[in-house]
Amino acid sequence: MTAPQNTGRLDAGPIDTGPLDAGRLGAGPLAAGAHAGLADPQDALRRLEALALSWELQARPLAPSGLALAGEGWSVDIHPAPGGLSLAAEAGDEAILRGLKEMTEAMLAGLSPEAAERLRWSDGARPGAPAADFREWTWIGRRNVLPGLDRLVFACPDAARYAAAPMHVRLLVPPCDGAAAEWPRQKANGGIAWPSGEAALATRVYTVRRADPVRGEIEVDAVVHGDDLLAGWAARARPGWRLGVLGPSGAPPPADGPLLAAADLSALPALARILAADPAREGLALAAAPPEAARYLAPPLGVTLRLAPPETGAEALADLFLEAAETALPACSAPARWWFAAEAAGVRRVRARLDALNVDRARRDCVAYWRA
Incomplete structure (x- = not known):
């Protein structure tokens, strides 16, 4: 689940009330349901879909007339219901489920602050208690x-x-x-x-x-x-x-397919985690970072690393990345996974180009880690 940044990266989205048992982490799935009281459910669905797409969330129609939001390890199904919308959230652990509730509240608040405030989830909440995570x-x-x-x-x-x-x-x-x-x-x-x-x-x-x-x-x-x-x-x-x-x-490191990735200095730790997750990975990684970053990132043998000067601007980094990635695409043995994380202007540039290339949103992560 991604959303809006790191100087680091802001959790997008978005209970148990005591400390989370570490043994439960990833043990899911966990589920919770709720009803959002809204006067015009169909209009609310259209606006929620537009908002989800602006947040780079995966959104698809859900039969017969609903909407499904989904990501790595989570989903929210939304259906019209008498007097509003029926919500069903599912996640792999308490941290992600809490994030879904926070995200849903934020999305609904843009439609109706009253509906967001009246929201109640089936697994309960204890006002005043710390979040489980x-x-x-x-x-x-x-x-x-x-x-x-x-x-x-x-x-x-x-x-x-x-x-x-x-x-x-x-x-x-x-x-x-x-x-x-x-x-x-x-x-x-x-x-x-x-x-x-x-x-x-x-x-x-x-x-x-x-x-x-x-x-x-x-x-x-x-x-x-x-x-x-x-x-x-x-x-x-x-x-x-x-x-x-x-x-x-958030999402785990992107897997399944050649990697096309780029980062500025703020996203370098995440890129390092992604590169370390699969020693057999192939692809291309570009970083706007000092020469010492080559050792810090330590890419697998199958990943070509290119370094741009640390002062490279976000849009210039985006252009360098897109040019290098599109050149590398014909050599990819399978559909590529795209990952770009930097200042917001560069992210907007990459998103626009990937839209033009009809790259499946499920195979791309473009995340603004900060804003100039």
């Missing part, structure tokens, strides 16, 4: 891994939970050391109530670069932005400081 990580320290990219290390007792796919987490950066922070809480409609004012959290979605269950440690590689968001918090942090975490969530 909420955790706190404890700060250990940082070191530089590439020019402009720092490795942030956290203590995490259940690090095994983050060792496999999905590979993203939403980090919740408090305006303090985290000991007295206000964390997000469940709402009755399945959404999340976020602290505001002086207690407001800075949130971004990042890639878990490495999880070490033996040492109980998590590593997150983040672009250095000075005194801003996670980098700013990390610059002030002392051992023992805590921040909040939701997830893991």
Whole structure:
């Protein structure tokens, strides 16, 4: 499930109320249903479909007159029903199911804030309780891994939970050391109530670069932005400081087929995870990154790596990628998987070209990790 960025990448979308049992992760499927009260269900369906497509979600008609949204490990079926829409969500674990509820609330709020607020899911919710996938990580320290990219290390007792796919987490950066922070809480409609004012959290979605269950440690590689968001918090942090975490969530590394991928520095950790997931992978990877990135990415023998200067702009990176990828396409032995992650302007350029090429949305991931 993707949606809207990382300086890192924002969870798109979008219960158990206590800590999630790590043994349940991926054990699904889990299901929940709800009814959304709307005056014109057919108009609502059309608007939801348009919104889903603008978010790059996979949307298809569902007989006899419904709509199906789907992604890796999740689905939401939407049907007209008396007085509104019937919703049926299914996911592989609690983190993704929570994300679906949050996403659904956000989509419905654009149609009718009242309908979104009245939403109630069949598996229940406990207003005021933490989300099932909420955790706190404890700060250990940082070191530089590439020019402009720092490795942030956290203590995490259940690090095994983050060792496999999905590979993203939403980090919740408090305006303090985290000991007295206000964390997000469940709402009755399945959404999340976020602290505001002086207690407001800075949130971004990042890639878990490495999880070490033996040492109980998590590593997150983040672009250095000075005194801003996670980098700013990390610059002030002392051992023992805590921040909040939701997830893991998002799609697993794209599989099945030759890979055509590109990233700027902010998406480099995700590209590294994707390349490491399949040593037998073939394809092309392009990165706007310093020369040291070749060792950082360590692509499989079958993947050709090309580096562009780190200062390459998003649209220029998109053009370089499209030219190289389209040249490589005739040599692909099977339908390719497209993956592009960078600043939003470049992503829009790639999406437009892939639309023109009629590339199946199920075989592409174009994600804006930040906005200029």
